[in-house]
Amino acid sequence: xxxxxxxxxxxKSAGESLALSRAGGDLLVLAHIxxxxxxxxxxxxxxxxxxxxxxxxxxxxxxxxxxxxxxxHGVLMALVxxxxxxxxxxxxxxYHSIPRDRSPRLGWIGYCVMxxxxxxxxxxxxxxxxxxxxxxxxxxxxxxxFYFGATFLVVGTWFVAADLFLNVAWFxxxxxxxxxxxxxxxxxxxMIMWIxxxxxxxxxxxxxxxxxxxxxxxIDVGLTxxxxxxxxxxxxxxxxxxxxxxxxxxxxxxxxGTVFSDGLTRLAFIMLLLLSTPVGLHHQYLDPGIGxxxxxxxxxxxxxxxxxxxxxxxxxxxxxxxxxxxxxVRGFANIVRWLPWKNPVFAGPALGMILFIFGGFxxxxxxxxxxxxLVHNTMWIVGHFHITVGGPVALTFIGASYGLIPALSGRKxxxxxxxxxxxxxxxxxxAIMSTAMHWAGLLGSPRRTSDVSYFGMHGAxxxxxxxxxxxxxxxxxAVSVVMFIVVATGTWLANQPAExxxxxxxxxxxxxDDASSTPPVLDRLGRWGLLAIALxxxxxxxxxxxxxxxxxxxxxxxxxx
Amino acid sequence: xxxxxQERLWLTAGLAMLVLFAAVITTSALVDGFVPPSRxxxxxxxxxxxxxxxxxxxxxxxxxxxxxAYYVARIFSFSPTEIRVPAGSRVTFYVTSADVEHGFxxxxxxxxxxxxxxxxxxxxxxxxxxxxxxxxCNEYCGGGHQMMAAKVTVE
Numbered sequence: 224x225x226x227x228x229x230x231x232x233x234x235k236s237a238g239e240s241l242a243l244s245r246a247g248g249d250l251l252v253l254a255h256i257x258x259x260x261x262x263x264x265x266x267x268x269x270x271x272x273x274x275x276x277x278x279x280x281x282x283x284x285x286x287x288x289x290x291x292x293x294x295x296h297g298v299l300m301a302l303v304x305x306x307x308x309x310x311x312x313x314x315x316x317x318y319h320s321i322p323r324d325r326s327p328r329l330g331w332i333g334y335c336v337m338x339x340x341x342x343x344x345x346x347x348x349x350x351x352x353x354x355x356x357x358x359x360x361x362x363x364x365x366x367x368x369f370y371f372g373a374t375f376l377v378v379g380t381w382f383v384a385a386d387l388f389l390n391v392a393w394f395x396x397x398x399x400x401x402x403x404x405x406x407x408x409x410x411x412x413x414m415i416m417w418i419x420x421x422x423x424x425x426x427x428x429x430x431x432x433x434x435x436x437x438x439x440x441x442i443d444v445g446l447t448x449x450x451x452x453x454x455x456x457x458x459x460x461x462x463x464x465x466x467x468x469x470x471x472x473x474x475x476x477x478x479x480g481t482v483f484s485d486g487l488t489r490l491a492f493i494m495l496l497l498l499s500t501p502v503g504l505h506h507q508y509l510d511p512g513i514g515x516x517x518x519x520x521x522x523x524x525x526x527x528x529x530x531x532x533x534x535x536x537x538x539x540x541x542x543x544x545x546x547x548x549x550x551x552v553r554g555f556a557n558i559v560r561w562l563p564w565k566n567p568v569f570a571g572p573a574l575g576m577i578l579f580i581f582g583g584f585x586x587x588x589x590x591x592x593x594x595x596x597l598v599h600n601t602m603w604i605v606g607h608f609h610i611t612v613g614g615p616v617a618l619t620f621i622g623a624s625y626g627l628i629p630a631l632s633g634r635k636x637x638x639x640x641x642x643x644x645x646x647x648x649x650x651x652x653x654a655i656m657s658t659a660m661h662w663a664g665l666l667g668s669p670r671r672t673s674d675v676s677y678f679g680m681h682g683a684x685x686x687x688x689x690x691x692x693x694x695x696x697x698x699x700x701a702v703s704v705v706m707f708i709v710v711a712t713g714t715w716l717a718n719q720p721a722e723x724x725x726x727x728x729x730x731x732x733x734x735x736d737d738a739s740s741t742p743p744v745l746d747r748l749g750r751w752g753l754l755a756i757a758l759x760x761x762x763x764x765x766x767x768x769x770x771x772x773x774x775x776x777x778x779x780x781x782x783x784x
Numbered sequence: 785x786x787x788x789x790q791e792r793l794w795l796t797a798g799l800a801m802l803v804l805f806a807a808v809i810t811t812s813a814l815v816d817g818f819v820p821p822s823r824x825x826x827x828x829x830x831x832x833x834x835x836x837x838x839x840x841x842x843x844x845x846x847x848x849x850x851x852x853a854y855y856v857a858r859i860f861s862f863s864p865t866e867i868r869v870p871a872g873s874r875v876t877f878y879v880t881s882a883d884v885e886h887g888f889x890x891x892x893x894x895x896x897x898x899x900x901x902x903x904x905x906x907x908x909x910x911x912x913x914x915x916x917x918x919x920x921c922n923e924y925c926g927g928g929h930q931m932m933a934a935k936v937t938v939e
Contacts (some may be wrong), residue, residue: 290927356924360885362901363926444829444885444901486785508820509896511903515819522809526802533798537791592809593818596896600887600922667891669922674930680918740785774826778901781884783859783926 248318251327253631254334255311256624259304260711262341263617266299267704274656274697276673278690289673290354290784297357298348301458301612302376303341308620309465310337310383313410315627316468317387320404320729321394329389333382340375343368354784356671358451359431361442364780367435374428377421384414391748402738403746405485406472406729412492413464415752416499419759420457423450423503434780441777445512445770452503453763460499460528462612464492466619469572470539473623475730477569478562480546483538485732486741491531491538493745497755498528501762508595512774517766518592524762525590532583539576545733567642571622574650578614578657582607585661600671602689603664610657613700618649621707623727628714630727635720637713645706652703656696663689821897821907829901832856832882843867843875855879857886857899860928862919866935869911873938876908887922890936898923911938 269292275281276289283289314330346368347353353365359373391403391411403411427450433439471488475481482488504521507513547558563569585607588594598604629636636642668675668686675686732738787795812818832838837854841863844852853875856863869875879888879899886899890909897905911917921932 288927290924290929293924354927360923362884445903448885448900484785487787487791490785507898509898509905511821511823511898511900511905512826513822514824515813515822518820518822519810519813523806526806529802530795530799533795534791537794541788541791587805591805592820593812596820596894599896600889600898601891667889669887669889669891669920671922671924672920672930677918677920677933680916680933680935683918736786742785769824773824774902776826776828776830776902778829778884781926783884783928 248314248325248327248330249631251330251334252311252315252318252627255307255314256627256631257711257715258334258338259308259311259620260624260708262299262304262307263621264704264708266296266304267701269293269296269299271697271701274690274694277675278694279674279676279687280694283673286351288351288354288784290356291348291351293671294354294356295345295348298344301357301608302373305462305465305612305616305620306376306380307337308624309413309461310334310380312465312468312620312623312627313387313414314383315631315727316406316410316472316729317390319727320406321390323390323393325390327386329386330383333379333384333386335379336382337376337379340372340377340379342372343375344372347372351784358455360451361431361434361444361447362778362780363784364435364782367432370428370432370435374425374432377425380414380421381418384418387411387414402485402741402743403748405482405488405732405738406468408489408746408748409464409468409472409492411748412489412496412751413461413468415748416457416464416496416755417461419752419755420454420461420500423453426450427454441779443770443774444778445510445774446767448507448510449503449513449763449766449770452506453500453759454503455506456503457499459608459612460495462616463532464495466572466575466616467491467495467535469619469623470535470576472729473626473727474539474569474572475542475546476726476728477566478543478546479550480542480730481733482730482736483542483545483733484736485738486736486745487534487538488732489741489745491534493751494531494534495528496751497758498524498531500755500759502528503763504766505590505595508592509599512770513766514769517769520762522590522592526587529583529587542733565643567639567646568622568626570643571625571646572615572619574646575615575618575622578610578618578650578653581657582611582615585610598664600669601664602660602668602670602686602693605670606657606660606662606664609653609660614650614653614657618646618653621649622646624707624711626725626727628711629721629725632715633721633724634714634718636725637710637717637719639710641706642710645703645710648703648706649700652696652699652701654696656693656700659689659692659696663693821905823904823906825904825906826902827880827904829881829883832858832880837878838880843869849873851875853877855888855934856882857888857921857932858882859884859926860921860932862888862921862932862934864934866937868937868939871914871938872910872912874908874910875936876906879905884925885923886925886932888919889922890917890919893917895919896922911936914938 353369502525889896917936919934
């Protein structure tokens with residue numbers, strides 16, 4: 224296993240020590256994947272209670288109210304589950320494609336810092352001192368523990384990134400003429416984007432932490448919002464690039480296929496690196512204090528970031544078709560039937576792709592400046608991110624977990640049929656829930672509200688019906704999550720050694736479109752990173768200057784829950 | 785690295801679509817002035833109740849069929865709690881917050897804006913249909929957020 228894409232590998236002769244070092248890395252990745260799995264389980268429990276609560280089927284007790292639960296759900300799902308899975312996946316991608324006698328110590332430090340941060344934030348949320356939702360908009364003032372926890376979670380990922388960068392740098396030193404192996408390239412490109420993006424949230428923490436400690440008396444609300452969304456949108460692309468890594472390079476292994484084109488894959492990732500950050504204002508279209516011209520600029524750049532997704536859509540379907548034709552299968556319906564729908568490692572991501580088509584449509588609507596006015600802060604937005612991060616991203620990560628856990632642990636997947644049922648159940652539940660949420664949003668139902676009855680006034684009744692459907696979808700997803708936990712933990716506890724060590728491999732690129740034809744300039748990730756920083760500065764210097772110039776007022780902090 | 789002919793067609797079609805969308809958005813902004821609420825006017829959030837015109841929130845008639853409505857959002861209510869305007873009126877809302885982040889939305893109309901402490905938000909709408917409209921806070925503002933609403937009655 225583990226022959227990197229390309230011909231010679233610098234560490235081919237490393238032998239036994241290599242196998243040992245890889246085993247150490249395997250445990251590290253396994254820790255990431257299982258942490259993500261348990262966080263998903265807890266997050267889903269809060270999710271389904273929320274669905275029932277909003278449909279007025281249950282009432283949350285005062286000691287664990289709706290908004291505390293909503294904060295826990297958002298933080299665990301959007302920030303913790305995704306981050307642990309992605310950093311684990313990328314550690315695997317780099318360790319697997321760059322065989323090297325290495326110590327995973329830096330990676331373990333990163334993991335522990337992330338875990339400590341998660342624990343701190345979890346304590347703050349559960350004890351009720353941080354019901355500020357996952358966007359923690361000031362001047363809602365959480366306890367310092369919450370902000371420290373979030374900072375630790377982010378800084379932990381920087382250690383993981385440093386570990387990966389050091390490995391890639393070592394590879395470039397050992398084999399300067401070689402292309403970075405594709406999985407390592409995708410991991411590095413994404414982590415560079417992630418570091419640029421998280422600088423924004425760490426800058427925000429630089430304002431929030433002294434303020435929450437009482438060292439400063441007021442906070443610039445507009446500025447913290449801008450810092451948050453500078454980070455908040457690339458966060459979305461962090462999830463998507465994690466999922467794309469699996470779509471491009473792992474999914475083809477389930478049908479003995481190839482990566483459609485090495486060069487175009489790298490190009491798509493570089494476009495995502497460049498364009499993910501200078502777009503955050505599209506979350507702030509309705510904010511005062513930001514000129515319409517800057518909002519327009521971010522709208523235009525957001526249209527640009529659709530292009531690498533178009534490229535990805537083409538590459539995925541082309542990879543399906545090439546492999547099918549090689550196997551002698553022709554015709555659309557035959558190709559669809561030929562694909563391995565009974566393998567959860569394929570079915571999870573593939574069902575996610577179907578949902579993502581609708582997620583993409585919704586995204587273009589949201590970006591469209593004037594249309595966004597109709598759906599901003601309605602349930603439509605909640606539907607949108609459930610059919611993107613809750614659908615394609617989560618299904619892809621779950622599907623990949625069914626491949627990763629056996630490969631890393633050397634154990635047989637527990638109840639593989641249950642795993643298969645699980646991904647389809649999730650798909651159905653998410654389709655129902657997200658459709659209901661989109662629809663409720665079009666009817667005007669606001670998001671982030673425990674109850675939409677509004678004294679029985681006009682409109683509220685139609686919103687309620689949609690919430691019943693959303694609760695049904697949520698219940699189906701909850702059942703699906705239980706199945707996932709059973710399979711994931713069952714694989715560990717049953718401890719059935721696989722006859723043949725299961726593989727979680729990365730597909731090679733198609734002949735003629737492999738790394739040898741990729742322009743070397745695409746591998747200059749340091750320079751692409753600098754260009755990404757320059758673009759982010761260009762897109763944000765104006766709006767930040769505008770805020771600072773027009774605004775001299777600070778708001779005192781408040782605990783309104 | 786070569787780009788297959790089909791991919792070139794696909795990307796050209798995709799780009800053309802995006803350019804069309806961008807052109808529609810840009811044209812409607814430049815020609816019809818159809819842009820999201822983006823007022824740039826700051827206000828001291830700790831002195832809202834002493835700052836005119838927010839010291840006396842409410843409806844002001846500017847001309848026949850033209851009104852200005854000044855709102856203060858504060859946990860967990862809007863002031864004024866209800867306004868009445870004749871059908872066909874164009875109302876320009878000015879809203880600010882005396883405490884935390886709020887939302888200001890009248891579902892089924894295009895009225896929707898964030899209300900940020902330190903800033904004044906503004907949005908206009910012509911109410912053609914008669915009836916009582918619900919005005920809700922659509923950004924989480926604390927434990928009583930779900931109760932934060934007001935009425936706009938069009939007579």
